[in-house]
Amino acid sequence: MDVSHLLDALNPAQREAVTTESPHTLVLAGAGSGKTRVLVNRIGWLTEVTGVPVYGVLAVTFTNKAAAEMRHRISALGGQGGRGMWIGTFHGIAHRLLRLHWQEAGLPETFQVLDSDDQIRLLKRVINDLGLDDKRWPARQAAWFINAAKDEGKRPKHIHSADPATDTLIRIYEAYEVAARRAGLVDFAELLLRAHELWLTQAGLLHHYQQRFGHLLVDEFQDTNTIQYAFIRVLAGSSGRTFVVGDDDQAIYGWRGAKVENVQHYLRDFEGASTVRLEQNYRSTANILKAANAVIGHNPARLGKTLWTADGDGEAIDVYAAYNEMDEAQHAVQRLQRWINDGGAASDCAVLYRSNAQSRALEEALIQAQVAYRVYGGLRFFERAEIKDTLAYLRLIASRADDAAFERAVNTPTRGIGGKTLEQVRARAQADNQTLWEAVLGELAGSSLNGRAKTALRAFVELIEQLDRDTRGMSLAEQIDHSLKASGLYSHYAEESRGTLDARTDNLDELVTVASRFARVEVEEGAEPLPELIGFLAYASLEAGEGQSESWQDCVQLMTLHAAKGLEFPLVCIVGMEEGLFPGQKSMEEAGRLEEERRLAYVGITRARQKLLLCYAETRRIHGMDTFGAPSRFLREIPTDVLNEVRPRVQVSRPNYGSAAPRARFVAEPAPSGLKLGAAVRHAKFGLGVITDFEGDGPHTRVQVNFEDEGSKWLVVSYANLQVG
């Protein structure tokens, strides 16, 4: 058999991974080491060479984008092109299972997926219904608590109540569960938890899928949370083979429940697991890799991996010390312009930052310089209010029980159903344990509402019923279009945005177009296809769509460091490299968080192919206050020989605050001594060592020295009397 297309151009480690016969394989794939290729070719190897049927393969990723990319590349391999293979996100796969087995999972057939926005709205109502003060118990925090619990596989009864505050949160969790169940709503974390519980409670089903999926592959394994790990572990059982790809150095989602430890647990829990390291990097210059390796080398407890490249050193990494964030932005933009003037593409450039708020200064500088740019993040298509409003009507058509949709649609556009009326409806629903829809019907039959309110409610009920009748037999796009017009939503938004540049009605038109292109998804070959509407609604929740509809101009890319993971650019600028911002203030207070920030720095640095620019500002306005941050420790962790200070240590005259000494500057060189990072030194008592860190300035400068015999120590330079060399 000709397998050359699967193995050609692979290095030995990649080949080993693709062809391994080990039952369980952990591929530690460094940044830019060709991990997607390995994953894709591994699947090709399994199906083409070892004769695994395509339906016996389950491949899981974290984002829809990654799943789409994988599907695309598998079909490019030829063969059966992955048709019939289960490839998807954890959430997508869980959703698929729950659709197929809604009865076993204890769900209504028309259950809807609740996105985080809807989840918070629902929680708000639950908190109110419990008579709690929503100031003391913000819905956001409750959502955080509940999601974190679900990510750990915990139902309310599994949580130990440690204190009164936790007790209340558990009560909220319980009430939220009741409300969500009644409304037939499933949030993101619930999808995973239910799917996992399906394995635990339905032995027959589990057995069926264990038989079927002989091979489980997981991408970005370092990002799995407890429940995702458990899901895979249970599904693998004793005979399933697994192939997981990840990089513990790129684990940056611990704050939302991801457990890097899963990488270590894997080696412990999956018997006979072997490890393959992909360390050859095909992306960046040697200088960039040197910087990345040095930074990440400061983290303890790594599985250990050192990136290398067969290519040359490349240019030095520029470091720019800006006066403030405006100066910083202008400098970055200048650098981008130089790149573009030299014939580079704007879309090859990215500016990365720690938090979204930092994009503002950059955008201003880009506009001023007339450089086209695109900001990633922010509201996505299906998250826009007008889109969600429209979908709320469709959700009600599909399921009257959907309280979240009811709340949204009932008075948008306004139709005289105000807070008072709704309060009464909610109270009845609460008292009688009903859905809002049922409560409305009850109120209409009862006598506690006044005539005006009744008329308004009756009109709303009739509207939904009418929409339901009218749209039967229509295509999806027609259903949406009709609902949009008949509900008055379209004219509502047309009116609102009249004479403005607001593109709301454009988005509504776009929604109809998207729907007309929406391909009916068969949940499973041979199985009943999902009703198109239900499928579309799930799609809208699970895949929120692109941030901006205008697409691929040649423009500079702006995004957070988190959003940059998985991407690469010839030119990368990272701005805001200051203590307190990156690493963030909060990261320094909690154990383990600093390491995660450092991994984020590692991710940022390794995005760059050819050219990297690192910037920090001495002054930065944050929340309207001028703040002063020392250069980030991550800068100081980079060996100076790969750095080029664009604006070297010039003492800039700046307003002198009292008699304060000039602030510490990047690579503060304690003047005469020649001490610098990486320098070998001798101490009279501690012997030989290497300087690994600096702190402070002037006579109080301290250095961290890693002594051969004594370990690491902080010393005040002016007392330590260190000998260089």
Added chain:
DNA sequence: GACAGTCCTGTTTTT
């Protein structure tokens, strides 16, 4: 129900 004024609180984000 629309609008203006006030208070408050500020990482990272996919599904």
Added chain:
DNA sequence: CAGGACTGTC
């Protein structure tokens, strides 16, 4: 500083 949430007025 600035966006969101909330309150109070017409």
